[in-house]
Amino acid sequence: MGVSILNIMLKLQDAACSLQDTVKSLIPCLLQVKDKEEEKNCPHRIKQTKNRKTIVINCRECEAGSSLNDPQCRENIFGILRREVHADCLVLSRLYERDYEGKSLSLLYDLAGFKGTVAAYRSIEVVPEACACPEKKACSLERKEIIASLSETVGTDPLKARLELGELIHKKKAGRVPETTSICLECSECFYSILNEIEEKISCFPEVQITRKSGKKIETLIKNTPGEITPASLSRNVSLSLSGAGKKQENNRQENERKENQRQENERKENQRQENERKENKKPDDNFFAYESRIKSHVRPPFSSSRIYTEAPENTEFLECYDINGREGRNLEVTIYRYTDRPERLYMIRPPEYNLRQEELRLLEKIRRKMIRHRPKDLAFADPTGAREYFKRLAKDLLGEELLESGKACSPDELESYADLLARYTNGLGIVEDLLSDARITDVYINAPADTNPVHVVMEGEECTSNVFLSQDDLDALVSRFRTISGRPFGEAVPVLELNLEAFGVRVSVIGDPLSANGLAYAFRKHSLTPWTLPKLINTGSISPFAAGFLSFLMDGQASVLVAGEVGAGKTSLMTAMLLEIPQKYRILTIEDTHELPTEQLQTLGWKVQGMSSHSSVLKSGAEMSPETALRAALRLGSSSLVLGEVRGPEVKVLYEAMQVGNTGNSVIGTIHGSSVENIYERVVHTLGVPPASFKATDAVIICSGIRPGGSMKKLKRVSRISEVAGTSIEDPEPSELFRDIMYYDAAQDCLLAGEVLEQGQSELIGKIALKWGISIDSALKNIELRTRIKERIAAEGDRSPFLLEADAVSEANNMFWLLSDSKKAGNGGFEADLGASLRDESEELYRQWETWFENFSRVWDGAEKKGNGKRGSEKQLAQEKLLGKEKQLPEIKITS
Structure with a gap:
């Protein structure tokens, strides 16, 4: 009994060892399959924030087209989407960053999932078991090959698979499938009901444009799908330098309507031609499916992770357009729209860096990477103005060296603009600077979660939504800089940060977790760059x-x-x-x-x-x-x-x-x-x-x-x-x-x-x-009336010459009023006149004296303003000397040996 138990135990041990060896032999094979699968897919990484998951595919070293129109890229992208589910954004990172999100990403997920939809039918019964026809085996094999081919095609080109499926069903409806007996007819109907079922599951897909290899467009299978959450898309070939205001916008709209009507007419003709080609039983193998013609992406430069949509949504109406002249000659176009379905306005800004040429983008990205690696030794980063100027000079030096080495030409103005752009995105506030540079904006609000909520601005007392979505990376970089500048703590223990950015004339308030459960939130309150008067x-x-x-x-x-x-x-x-x-x-x-x-x-x-x-x-x-x-x-x-x-x-x-x-x-x-x-x-x-x-x-x-x-x-x-x-x-x-x-x-x-x-x-x-x-009370009221006339005169002249409304001009006007008032009181011995008429005369005489001074003052300052050209301070001093009759002569310079 003991020997038999021992034998059983030895046999079990041998079986366990054999199973273990089998598993060990299978592991390398499984790993090898997994490695091959990973090699087949493009290198990618997942960026996970509290409210957003982003798939970033690295296309910089890829030899393919980095495009949805490229079969290899499309297959890899679909493979990644099938593995990484529930992402909020897909980024193709090459020279430009191309973001797919919202409806575009949802459509890509649907197309990627088409493979699983079709593959589920590979094990279905395609011929009834009760069929006793001798052709049963051949029919079954043929039909399974059809579904297998459909399943294989859908992994690389789901729209081609859909078209092939449509062709099969169309042949059935056209009566091109011969049916010999009533049993075969019933069997065939059963199989085509399966195909109809597959087509019904994918019938929700929009339409996309199909082009023959000869270049002729024959059909659209996917309708226009915007590539973002709310506004629109950007093509690097589209110029952003719009001019004027409503006239050009109206012309553009009329042109777009004409093009749309022409497109619809062409589509009708192409559909008719496609029907004729179907009658000729042409194969769809020579079709090219232009996925990117309708599945739009948002294109942005690599140094900006924030998203800026440059096309207004359909539910808006154009109101006005104007330009902002920023620092270093940076010109920004701002367009204001009104929503047609809610009482709100849309504030759209178009930064020039979102429309850079490829050679410019390569140059800036190369310099930016050098600046990131640079580590200054003696720079006080707590001084925003000094740090900004330091990085701007560094960018200019690196740009100059790179241009000399490459033998490329660049004007001084372009060099200055490039350097300011690099300083803006390395040590500045990025796109927030552009919003703050608009004189009509008083407040900028960033609500959490910022990567899914647009930035809001207050323009002339009215809160507007904007086309700017800040990324979590940009928000984290901003709060790190603010913490360094203020010297104050910020974190879970201290979730509030307040500071003044005098270089930008704003007060900043930041709240974070746990006070703001969905992430960082910002409020920028602008001060007037010049004191109010x-x-x-x-x-x-x-x-x-x-x-x-x-x-x-x-x-x-x-x-x-x-x-x-x-x-x-x-x-x-x-x-x-x-x-x-x-x-x-x-x-x-x-x-x-x-x-x-x-x-x-x-x-x-x-x-x-x-x-x-x-x-x-x-x-x-x-x-x-x-x-x-x-x-x-x-x-x-x-x-x-x-x-x-x-x-x-x-x-x-x-x-x-x-x-x-x-x-x-x-x-x-x-x-x-x-x-x-x-x-x-x-x-x-x-x-x-x-x-x-x-x-x-x-x-x-x-x-x-x-x-x-x-x-x-x-x-x-x-x-x-x-x-x-x-x-x-x-x-x-x-x-x-x-x-x-x-x-x-x-x-x-x-x-x-x-x-x-x-x-x-x-x-x-x-x-x-x-x-x-x-x-007396009457004298006090006359004093108020005199001040009223003076303020009213300054305000009226300020409409023509705005510099008269500024603090330096108003302060000098006030000083002259006080000087004239004191001189008048000194002339009267410091006593008030008793008669009302005399009081009115004195008030009128004081105003006339001030008015004469003010006319000369505004005339001289107006001349100083017109020829100031950056030397306004010296011109002001000269103007004041002229007014006081103390204009100085330059000393004669003697040269001695």
């Missing part, structure tokens, strides 16, 4: 000339003002313009968590400005001071006008305490979020805990609003209310008892109108400033 706000319609004169009077009178409004209503712009109305002899202290006020530009213009920083209101860093500490420090820096970037926290109690006891010295100006004076009072008193008695230290509250005229989608920035704080004796007054409107906005007239207290001359605030100046 009251005359400029008049011309934009934000304020009226009288409101500008009144605000100038408040600032000169050292009033304490809160500028309120919702996000993006223009609070900071208005406050910047009001700062220019503070005489330059007074000192200004600013406290901001994110620097938006143009302190350096004000210093350049002659104002005594000291900027102070506090930590962010969102995330508090230990290396930065709290707003409360910064405010207490500011109060100890002496008498000065105090400007708070935003009133929002416990520092408000310290501020109002200082205002109440007079420690601030001069005026206090701050911005605060709120849509009405009542909301401001509720927030300051009840939310932030400022006593009602302390709130009375506020002289006026100005409300900025985003007005939607007539309920339209467009938003206009307007000052909607200017209210003074009454000195009521009620201990805890209601807002209606505390605020009195000096001016209010009338939507029907789109203008600020005088309130009741102003019309009746009962403004406590004007009386308070008049008392401080030692003048």
